Amino acid sequence: MCKECGCGIVGEVNIGGQPGSALSSPLLDAAEGSKHDHEGDHEHPHPHSHPHDHDHDTSGQIQSHQTVTVQKSLLEKNDRLAERNRGYFRAKGLLVLNVASSPGSGKTTFIRETAVALAKRLRLGVIVGDLATDHDAASLRAANIPVVQITTGTVCHLDAEMVSKAASQLNLDALNVLVIENVGNLVCPADYDLGEDLRVVLLSVTEGEDKPLKYPPMFHSANVAVIAKCDLAAAAGFDREKTLANLKRISHHARIFEVSAKTGQGMKEWIDFLVQAQESIQRQHG
Amino acid sequence: MHEVSIMQEAVRMVIETAKSSGASRVHGLRLRVGAMSGVVPDALRFAFDMVCRDTIAEGATLNIESVPAQCWCAACQVEFECEDFLNECPQCHELSGELRRGRELELASVEMS
Numbered sequence: 284m285c286k287e288c289g290c291g292i293v294g295e296v297n298i299g300g301q302p303g304s305a306l307s308s309p310l311l312d313a314a315e316g317s318k319h320d321h322e323g324d325h326e327h328p329h330p331h332s333h334p335h336d337h338d339h340d341t342s343g344q345i346q347s348h349q350t351v352t353v354q355k356s357l358l359e360k361n362d363r364l365a366e367r368n369r370g371y372f373r374a375k376g377l378l379v380l381n382v383a384s385s386p387g388s389g390k391t392t393f394i395r396e397t398a399v400a401l402a403k404r405l406r407l408g409v410i411v412g413d414l415a416t417d418h419d420a421a422s423l424r425a426a427n428i429p430v431v432q433i434t435t436g437t438v439c440h441l442d443a444e445m446v447s448k449a450a451s452q453l454n455l456d457a458l459n460v461l462v463i464e465n466v467g468n469l470v471c472p473a474d475y476d477l478g479e480d481l482r483v484v485l486l487s488v489t490e491g492e493d494k495p496l497k498y499p500p501m502f503h504s505a506n507v508a509v510i511a512k513c514d515l516a517a518a519a520g521f522d523r524e525k526t527l528a529n530l531k532r533i534s535h536h537a538r539i540f541e542v543s544a545k546t547g548q549g550m551k552e553w554i555d556f557l558v559q560a561q562e563s564i565q566r567q568h569g
Numbered sequence: 570m571h572e573v574s575i576m577q578e579a580v581r582m583v584i585e586t587a588k589s590s591g592a593s594r595v596h597g598l599r600l601r602v603g604a605m606s607g608v609v610p611d612a613l614r615f616a617f618d619m620v621c622r623d624t625i626a627e628g629a630t631l632n633i634e635s636v637p638a639q640c641w642c643a644a645c646q647v648e649f650e651c652e653d654f655l656n657e658c659p660q661c662h663e664l665s666g667e668l669r670r671g672r673e674l675e676l677a678s679v680e681m682s
Contacts, residue, residue: 351586
């Protein structure tokens with residue numbers, strides 16, 4: 284169930300044509316193996332450390348009120364899995380992008396044109412999420428891009444577990460860049476780390492210059508903000524100065540690009556940036 | 570944010586702590602919640618009431634310790650309390666992106682017997 288909006292029923296997610304529940308990945312198996320059980324006998328020493336005390340009196344029972352210090356983060360399962368994804372992808376020298384936006388901002392086209400423009404320099408693969416259909420995957424596949432489609436059923440965002448399972452269906456060793464195209468949604472995906480290096484948020488010129496102010500968590504979490512469909516700016520009465528000001532206000536860490544995937548405007552700067560970013564990842568871990 | 574699943578994890582941890590200490594009842598728990606953690610304390614209380622039902626933590630007192638958010642201004646070399654995404658230094662009014670405290674979300678302690 285989505286923690287943010289309560290949607291989704293466990294078990295409906297489909298990854299690359301197979302039910303998610305039937306799939307595993309090496310990372311998830313490792314995560315499961317690290318679970319431990321506190322039930323049972325306390326006579327033997329604990330093989331793992333915990334920041335809390337045990338009262339080992341002879342009867343094994345505490346009779347009076349006792350306050351035990353715990354000091355443990357409530358970070359969720361998703362954050363842990365995301366960190367595992369991150370480590371795994373980095374070890375492969377992959378640059379990983381989490382691309383988010385409203386529905387219809389142009390994510391798939393932007394990703395497709397990015398892959399095409401990069402073709403001579405870097406090999407790009409995609410994990411794409413939608414509630415239903417594999418139209419996006421089909422569009423990417425037609426451009427000769429390795430892709431896995433996740434259909435979530437009713438879940439409104441991708442999470443680290445879905446990404447881990449989908450990634451195991453790609454030949455990651457043949458890739459330099461992994462792009463995760465999130466479900467079109469500016470709310471819930473903000474809460475879900477997928478293990479990415481860069482969170483890229485798209486905002487098209489038809490959406491209004493105050494979008495960043497309306498969706499602070501997503502825009503604040505962005506490492507890159509892309510103003511998309513710039514070829515339509517005049518027709519949409521797009522206020523560029525206001526949009527840039529609002530982006531700088533909310534997404535003040537973000538690098539901003541203004542593009543038209545359709546005409547190619549602005550794509551060169553974006554591609555050069557990606558190549559540099561991937562080189563930097565490669566240098567650290569390649 | 571996602572208070573229900575946060576409280577599910579908190580209650581799971583509380584029960585695990587109690588059982589591993591040989592306790593049969595949880596009387597209280599203390600959470601530390603940063604002001605910028607994105608979590609709403611009232612929603613945590615509501616979620617707790619639901620999640621603790623039919624467990625050994627049912628009826629336990631939930632204490633929420635709020636941790637104020639502190640930002641760092643590199644220009645002025647001072648820490649200042651910040652309240653939202655727009656962290657303006659009170660001295661120089663420059664925006665600071667460096668949050669030093671305030672994103673905590675932890676189970677601090679459990680009272681049991």
